[in-house]
Amino acid sequence: MIKLTLISSLILMMACNGAKETTAQVVEDMSQQNEMIAKGFTKGTIVYSDIEGDCEYTIKLEDGRFFESLDLKEDFMKDGMIVWFTYGPLRRMNKCTKANPVGIKEMLKG
Known part of the structure; x- marks a missing residue:
């Protein structure tokens, strides 16, 4: 006992x-x-897609929005990776319908 x-x-x-x-x-x-x-950093998750007509890599924000970036470095092209980044909007057409284009200023692994 x-x-x-x-x-x-x-x-x-x-x-x-x-x-x-x-x-x-x-x-x-x-x-x-x-x-x-x-x-001034924003938290996001890298999302990979192999769907035709979709952006290959996007950044999903916690509020559900998606960003696309032409200058996403290869080190960050990993599906599910948490990142912190600063960005600015770009004045160009979207490559895919779900994501807004942004220019990445700085990005860190979360």
Whole structure:
């Protein structure tokens, strides 16, 4: 009975420590996200498409909008990659219907 109580207590303590570490990580992630936003960066996810007539690579924003970029570097052409980037709008026709054209000023892996 004592062993069972001791084991239960140990498991409970480990679970509480795991929750603290998870909470600390969430707070740190939020802090980093706020810092990037304050620096003028936008968070997005690289999306690959092999559908005919669609842009091969686009950046999907958290609000559901898509951007296309002619100057997306090969290092960032990975489906599902989280990125932080700064951009400016471009005055040209869209290559695909779902995405607005932008010029990438700076891009970092998220």
